[in-house]
Amino acid sequence: MSDTSPEKLIEAVDLTRLYGNIRAVDNVSFTLNKGEVLGFLGPNGAGKTTTMQMLCGALAPTGGSIKINDIDLLEQPLRAKQVIGFLPEKPPLYIELTVDEYLGYCSQLHKIEKAFRAKALDSVKQRCGLTEVGSRLIGNLSKGFQQRVGIAQAIIHSPHVVILDEPTVGLDPIQIREIRQLIKQLGRDHGVILSTHILPEVQMTCNRVQIINRGRLVFHDSVDNLKLNTAATSLIIGLRRPPQATEIENVSGVNKIETITNSRFRIHFNNGQSPAEEIAKLAVEKNWGLIELTPESRNLEQIFIELTSTEITDPETSREKAA
Amino acid sequence: MIFAIAARELRSLFLSPLAWAVLGVLQAILAWIFLVSLEQFLLIQPRLIGLDGAPGVTDIVVTPLFSLIGILLLLVMPLMTMRLISEERRNKTLTLLLSAPVTTPHIVLGKFLAILCFILLMLVLLLMMSLSLAGGTHLDYGQIAGTALGLLLMISAFAAIGLYISCLTDHPTVAAVVTFGVLFMLWIVSWAAQTKENSADLLRWLSMMQHQESFQRGVLNSSDALYYIIVIVVFLLLSMRRLDAERLQA
Incomplete structure (x- = not known):
């Protein structure tokens, strides 16, 4: 993302859509800047498609406003729609x-x-x-x-804005790669919103990610931030001759130790204080027979599952970050 | 924009065998009726010569041909209009129109224009058959023009009703059945006029066929023409409303 104030292509404010009594989309606000690919994630029925249909004018929102390239979609639909391309x-x-x-x-x-x-x-x-x-x-x-x-x-x-709803579904791997290339290319001089189920696709093609669940925006961050913030918080170690668990727990920084199998353990530690070096040294000293030492990072998939599998997601506790 | 939508619709119409089948079958049936009534006219012609103000060839051959096609089209128009919106909805191509910079009136008028072109083509074929008589006899062109205009207005009204019903469903066959039912009701509604005294005029006014009679005599009765135009406008407006409502309420 550029440092200068970017050109806003989409500005959606408090978008709400009711189907009868069901709130398919509930107070969703976000922006899309020029030169950005925004990944739009969510489980089935979360409101992705509804949101996208509202953005392209095929569906009128029950409440809220949408501005495309500074043109109000509801007041001047013809002018606004001229700068949108939509693939349902x-x-x-x-x-x-x-x-x-x-x-x-x-x-x-x-x-x-x-x-x-x-x-x-x-x-x-x-x-x-x-x-x-x-x-x-x-x-x-x-x-x-x-x-x-x-x-x-x-x-x-x-168009200034391209909205793609699951563009790679049903394609073979080579075609998927080509389409992803195309999306990246589009992202350079247009703004792209990409809805998908495939999480690695988001990490590969998008600049920003937002996750929608039960009609609400529960996560919103840039992919770069995501990579930083999801630095390792746990280690997997494999030991041929494991000691008592307490021995490892005594290492500074270790919070908790989890036994996976007889010889594999997951070690949780405080953010930024990886005990990997210490453990490696100890393992050599005490002849534990170290065979594996892997940092584990919280990836998008874990975030996604965490946010969308909870019964009621409180928007207050979700990580809301202005990009 | 209306023309782009109409052109696409017409192209799709003629890419499917349905339009060709309809035109072919109609033409075959009409040719048969045309020949039969011509034969009958030739048989009774010697007796007609002696009479004053006797019906001419236009009355005996052309007008019945046109009123018969009116009844045939009651069956055929539902087939032509059933796909207009419902198939777009079913194939999800309606989204293309809804997300494009076009308004609902554009969509509805484009569709109606396409079907109107089809109707005109059908009428031209019919007129050509009737006018082929001009080589051998004298025709009453005023009467033929009136009859053709009346038929055009009536079929356009059929099409507008069909278009609206196609907006209501996403099953083309359902649209066809319902359209046929409505058109048939509008035809036979005047039958009840004979029994119910007080509402007879209203029922007679509602009936589609009742308004054909003046046209068939070659008279351009503005109240009859207005009836068809009102039906067309009302159902086109209803179609626009219906498509707008879909965007708003779904």
Whole structure:
């Protein structure tokens, strides 16, 4: 993230959406800056898709406001929607059309001027690797290609904001890698919101992460911070001839020792005071037969499970960090 | 924008075999009826010559052809309109329209325009068949124009009703069945006019077919034309409302 005050592309304030009495999205506020890829995580039914549909104007929020590029989405929907590209969970494809026909239609819908349409079509096909299949029917393409057509549809009008709802579902590993590359590339000159279930994908492609659970934003941090703050707080050691547990507990900094198997232990320690060196020295001195010594870090997966598996998540206790 | 949506809709319509099948079957049935009524006209023609103010070929061949196609289209229009919105909703392509910088009126009018083009094509085929008589006899062009206009207005009203019902569901077949039911009811509602004295006028006014009669005589009755236009406008507005409501309430 840049140090100068960044250009805000999305500013969502107190977004709320009710379905009957169910609060699908409850007072969600966040921003997206230019040049950022924001990972949007949450278990199924947490409100991800609802939030994304509200951001792209397909669904009106019950309360709150959305500003896209400083244009109010609710007051000037047409102007705001012109700068958004959206790929829903299921790509909105007309299977009876060819790729060229379909993308041509999308370019019309997004009001690309006639003179630029052919150029926009060519460049988007190149970006998404669709040049070869331009004249084929969408219905006859493989899932991976259909997904790419979906992405092409979302970026054909070079929108400021690209919203992608699970773009890599159902793709093979090579395609996933290509799409991730594409997302990273998009993140350079657009703002991207990426919803996904695949946690490593977030760490690979995103600058920032937010987790939504039961309609509420429960976690919000930059990926860089995440890496720092999730430095090791525990060690795994493996000893061929383990001593009494108390002997290890006496080492300075050790809080607790957990027995995993007869020869493997998890050692919890105070933040930043890793006893690894001490333990290694002791192990050699007392001939414990050290065979393993691994720092364990709290990764995104653990945070995710911690935050989303609790019965009621109190937003006050969640780590809220202004990026 | 309306034209882009209409063009896409028409393209999809003609990429599916349905439109071709409908046009082909209709044309075959109408050609048969056309030939049969022409034959009948030729049989009774010698007797008609002696009469003053006798019905001409337009009355005996062309007008019945047009009123028959009205009934046939009562069956056919639900099939043409059922997919309009419901299939987009079912295939999740509606999101594309909702998240694009287009308004609900654009979507609804685009869809209606597409179906209107289809109707016009159908009418042109029908008119060409009728006008082929012009080579051998004298036709009452005013009457034909009136009949065609009346039919166009009525089918457009069918289409508007079908479009609205297609907005209500995400199953095209359900939309077709309900549309057919509604159109059929609007046709037979005047049957009750014979029994119930006080509401007879209202029931007769409601019936779609009742308003065809003046057109078929070649008379442009503004109250009849207005009836169809009101139906079209009301159902298009309802469709827009319905799509907006989906965005708001889901």
